[in-house]
C-alpha cells in the first residue's frame with residue numbers, strides 16, 4: 187500500500203514537471219540592458235544573431251591591449267581581473283596580448299580564462315623590437331653606461347628602450363591591432379577603483395574624443411634632453427602639422443620655447459588609433475626615430491604620445507577620465523567628490539589622489555583646457 191502511494195506521488199510530480207516545462211518556458215532568461223537603457227532579450231536570439239546584435243548595436247570597434255612578458259603573468263591577471271570586474275564584464279571587449287617572445291601556454295590559458303571578450307596573442311616582429319641599422323651601437327652603449335652611472339631609472343636597459351619605441355611607433359600597426367580603431371591600454375599592476383557603467387569607447391566616439399588619460403605627470407629631464415628641440419625642428423619643417431586650438435600650454439609654459447616635462451601617463455590610455463596611423467603622426471615618429479633619441483637617450487612613449495596629442499590635435503579631442511579611480515605603482519587618481527565616489531562604488535582614498543599634487547600635471551592640464559578644478563581640490567594639493 188505504502189509502495190503504491192509512493193509511486194503515485196512520484197508519478198504525479200513527474201507529470202506536473204513535464205506539464206510545467208511545456209506550458210511555461212522555465213529556461214532562465216538573460217536580459218541585457220543596453221547602454222541606452224533598453225532591455226534586449228538575448229535568449230530569444232539564435233547564437234549567431236546574438237553575437238551580431240551585440241556587435242552592431244552595442245560595441246565599438248575597440249580592444250584592450252596589453253604588452254607584457256610571460257614573467258609578469260600574475261601581476262597582469264590581477265589588472266585584468268580588476269578591469270573586468272569594474273567594466274568589461276558588462277561589455278565583453280576583446281583583449282590583445284603582445285610580446286617580443288612567444289607567450290607560454292600557461293599565460294594564454296590563464297589570461298583567456300579571465301577575459302570576457304575574445305583573447306588574442308601576438309608576437310612582435312623583429313623590425314619593431316630591435317635596432318634600426320642607422321643606430322651607432324657604440325654610441326648607444328656609451329649612453330646606457332652613462333645613464334646607469336647617473337642612476338637614471340631604466341637608464342641601462344635595452345629592453346625598456348625597445349618597449350618605448352614599440353609603444354611609440356608600432357603597436358597600433360601590429361596585425362592583431364589592425365582589426366580595431368580604439369584601444370584601452372592595460373599594464374601589469376594597475377587598479378581600477380570605481381564602477382564604470384558606461385561604455386568608455388562609445389563615450390569617446392560620441393563626444394569626438396581621440397585621446398583619453400587618467401594621470402598626468404612630469405618626465406625625468408635626463409631621459410629626454412633633446413626631445414623638445416627635435417620636435418621643434420620637425421614642426422619648423424612641417425608647420426602644417428600643428429592643430430588649431432591645440433593643447434600646447436599643457437606641454438610648454440612659454441608658448442613652445444621649452445618643454446615643461448608634462449605628459450599623460452601612458453600605462454593608461456584610451457585612444458583612437460587612426461591618430462597614430464595618420465600621416466602626421468607617422469611622419470613625426472619617423473623623424474624622432476631617425477634622430478636616434480630612443481636609443482641615444484631614453485625617450486618614453488608617454489612624452490612622445492603626449493607631445494603629439496597636445497600639438498597635433500585640437501584640445502577638445504583630449505579627455506581626462508576623472509571618474510575611473512586608477513592606480514599604477516605609487517600614483518593614483520581618485521575622484522575627489524564624495525557623491526561621485528559613492529555613486530560609482532569607488533574604494534580609493536581621496537587623500538591618495540595625485541591630480542593636484544606638485545609632481546603631477548593636473549594643474550597645467552586644467553589651466554590649458556580652461557577647465558574649472560573640482561572645488562575639493564584645495565584640500566588635496
Ligand SMILES: Nc1nc2c(ncn2[C@@H]2O[C@H](COP(=O)(O)OP(=O)(O)O)[C@@H](O)[C@H]2O)c(=O)[nH]1
Pocket residue numbers: 252253254255256258284285286287345346349372373374453
Ligand atoms: N614583452 C615585453 N613587455 C615588456 C618589456 N618591458 C616592458 N614591457 C611591458 O611594457 C609595459 C611598460 O613596462 P613597465 O616595466 O611597466 O614600465 P613602467 O611602467 O614605466 O615602470 C608593461 O606593460 C610591461 O609589461 C619587455 O622586455 N618585453
Ligand SMILES: [Mg+2]
Pocket residue numbers: 373374453514
Ligand atoms: Mg608599468
